[in-house]
Amino acid sequence: MVAKDGVYGDRVALERFTSLYLVSNTPKGRGVFAGRDIPSGTIIDICAVLVLDPVENVEHIEKTSLYHYTYNWPMANPAGKPTKTQAVVFGLGSMFNHSTEDQNVGWKRDLKHELVTYSALRDIREGEELCISYGDHLTFVDADAPAQAGWTERPEDVLAGIELD
Numbered sequence: 248m249v250a251k252d253g254v255y256g257d258r259v260a261l262e263r264f265t266s267l268y269l270v271s272n273t274p275k276g277r278g279v280f281a282g283r284d285i286p287s288g289t290i291i292d293i294c295a296v297l298v299l300d301p302v303e304n305v306e307h308i309e310k311t312s313l314y315h316y317t318y319n320w321p322m323a324n325p326a327g328k329p330t331k332t333q334a335v336v337f338g339l340g341s342m343f344n345h346s347t348e349d350q351n352v353g354w355k356r357d358l359k360h361e362l363v364t365y366s367a368l369r370d371i372r373e374g375e376e377l378c379i380s381y382g383d384h385l386t387f388v389d390a391d392a393p394a395q396a397g398w399t400e401r402p403e404d405v406l407a408g409i410e411l412d
C-alpha cells in the first residue's frame with residue numbers, strides 16, 4: 248500500500264527529536280533525558296494513543312498499573328454529550344516524568360487523529376531530564392518535592408489527572 252494525497256490522504260507527519268536517552272535508575276524510575284541541546288519549540292515526539300472504552304477503563308484498566316500511564320481523554324458519549332475516558336499513549340509519551348516547578352516539555356492532544364504532540368517549552372540543555380506536568384493531583388510522592396508531613400494518596404487522581412489546558 249502507498250499512502251499519497253487522495254489515497255489514505257488524512258496523513259499526519261510524524262516527528263521525533265533524535266538525540267534522547269532513557270535512564271532507568273532515576274528517583275522517579277525511568278526517565279527521558281536530552282542527548283544534546285534542544286531549542287525551545289522543538290517537537291520532541293508525536294505519539295499515537297489508544298483511547299480506552301470508558302467502561303473497560305473503569306472495570307479493568309483503573310485496577311492495573313497501566314492506569315498510572317494513562318492520560319485524561321475527552322470524548323463524546325453515545326448521546327453526543329462530552330465525557331471523559333483515559334488513553335494509553337504509545338512511545339515516549341508514557342516515559343516522561345512529572346515536574347511541578349520545572350516542566351520543560353508541553354503536550355497537546357489531537358483528538359481527531361488520536362495523537363499527542365510533545366514540544367520543548369524552553370531551551371533544554373544536554374543532560375537535562377525532559378519533564379511534563381501531570382497536574383495538581385499526584386498519586387505518588389514527588390521526588391523533587393521536600394518531604395511533606397501528612398501526604399495522602401488519592402487513587403482517583405493519577406497521571407490521568409494531567410491537565411492540558
Ligand SMILES: C[S@@+](CC[C@H](N)C(=O)[O-])C[C@H]1O[C@@H](n2cnc3c(N)ncnc32)[C@H](O)[C@@H]1O
Nearest residue numbers: 275276277315316341342343344345388389390
Ligand atoms: C508515566 S510513568 C513515567 C515513567 C516511569 N518513571 C517509569 O519508570 O515507567 C508515571 C510514573 O512515574 C513516576 N513518577 C513520575 N514523575 C515523578 C515524580 N516527580 N516523582 C516521583 N515519581 C514520579 C510515578 O511512579 C508515576 O506513577
